[in-house]
Each structure stands twice: as structure tokens, then as C-alpha cells.
Amino acid sequence: MLKKGLIILVIFILVGCDSILTDRPNENDRVDIRDGQKLKVGTDTQSNQPSGTITIHVTDEQVTRGNLVLVNKNHPLDPEAVPEDIVTLFENRDLMHGYVVLDNTIRLSHSVAEHFRNMIGAAGEDGVNHFMISSGYRDEDEQEQLYREKGSDYALPPGYSEHNLGLSMDIGSTQQSIDRSPEGKWLKEHAWAYGFILRYPQDKTKITGIQYEPWHFRYVGQPHSMIMKELNLTLEEYLDYLKDRSSYRTTVEGNEYEVKYVPVTSKDMEIEIPAESEYEISGNNMDGIIVTVQLNRVETK
């Protein structure tokens, strides 16, 4: 009941109270998708534009928000961009199936924790079931403390760590070190299918600027995680790749997607997307936004 209420509240905030009751957004509807949630939109028959498309309005604030924002030593996080659904896992036992947490203060974005739970459920079906989250969301004070205690070789300053974003977590095995454990091996192979990426791979330390971290995973969502695995790209490389290509079509697990980079050139922008499609918007935390449109949905058996 509470969850349903929350979802309705989130949709209400995202879409705005004036458009929640209509399937047909008009020219003046303002869609600000803070955390990259998906919305399905109907055909806009009221505006003067090519049939089969609708126009969405995006503000420049979107650059710093969403599942694809890059946070690293050159690109600090916008404090306003932290997802609003950060929860303490221990207090949300429905999210904690198939794994344990190192301590009862560990927090994460609720929606990411749902994806994580689903992924861990799949691992369990493969007989891999000794997962532990040892670190999740850290606020600026916690990051500051860690940075002071561990120094710059081990921790990033506040605002520069992906842990300040709420979309990343450190995953361990309760049995042995993660890089040698079945848990680590399973994640390395399968996490991509659930929207997660191994953020600091062994062969990409020059690009990420971070040592190999077999425990650190980041949620970016589908189809991005699968594309990144397929092309062997880090988040840094993937965002550059999208910018270079400008528009990219791909089929992932039977679903066809168009992924488009749109440079942010003004405070308010209009973007055309196919009508009747599910889409997601995320900033890159640099200079543009990524629009992901699912062109068809194939029912999987």
C-alpha cells in the first residue's frame, strides 16, 4: 500500500499535477525526470508536428541527473542530483532477499535495491548465494570522514565518489574475497543483464583512474549495461561513444532501442520522441542528456 502510494507520488511529482490525468501531453507539458524513471506517453494530436512523435520539454538541470551521470575525479556530483528514494536496507526487509548487509546502516536507492534483489535472486537460482553489501550510499559527511581516515589513495573526496550518488554498492562474499569467490565470478558474468556494471575493470584503470575493484558495481540500467559489456566500454568511454555517434540503435534481448545524445544548448529544450513509446532520460553530468527510447517490446517467454 505504502509502495503504491509512493509510486503514485513519484509519478505525480515527475509529471506534474496538471498532466497526470491525461494520456495526451500537450506542447506545454513539462517533464522533468529526475532519476531517469520511465514514462509511457501517448500520441500528441494537438500540436503541429510530424505524426507519430511527441515533444517533451527538458531543462538544463537534467544534465546532472539520472542513471547515467558520470561521477569521477573530474566530474563531481550535483548535490541536488542524489535520488530521492534512498532507503536503509535493514529497515526494508522486502528488499533484502538472498544477501546480508555488513551493518544495519547501509543505504541505497530503493529502485536500485529492487534491481539488486532481482539479480541476487537469479544468482541464487544458479546456486550462488553468499552475497553481502558492504557499502552503499554515503552522504557527504560519511565520505569526508572516510577520505580523512583512509587518505586519497583509498577514498575520493566528498562529491567525487559514486557512492555519494546512491546508485553504487560494494559487494562481498561472506565466504572469501570477492575476486576469488563464486559470487564475484557470477557478478562479473551476469550483472550486466540486470542493469549493473563492473565500474572499475582491471584493464581500464587508465581510463577510470581507479584501481581494479571487483567489488564495486554501479547501476546504469538497460540497455546501457548490455551495450557497455558488448563493446567493452567503461562509463567514461560509453558516454563519449554516444556523443560521437549522436544516435545509436541496438537490439538487446529482443527489444529494440534508440539511444540518442542531445547536447544541452539552452535552459529549456524540446526533444522529439516517438509517440506511444517508453523512454528514459538521463544527463551525462557533462554537457548533454541521453534519451533512451524503447521502440518495440517483445514479450519474452
Ligand SMILES: [Zn+2]
Ligand atoms: Zn565502492
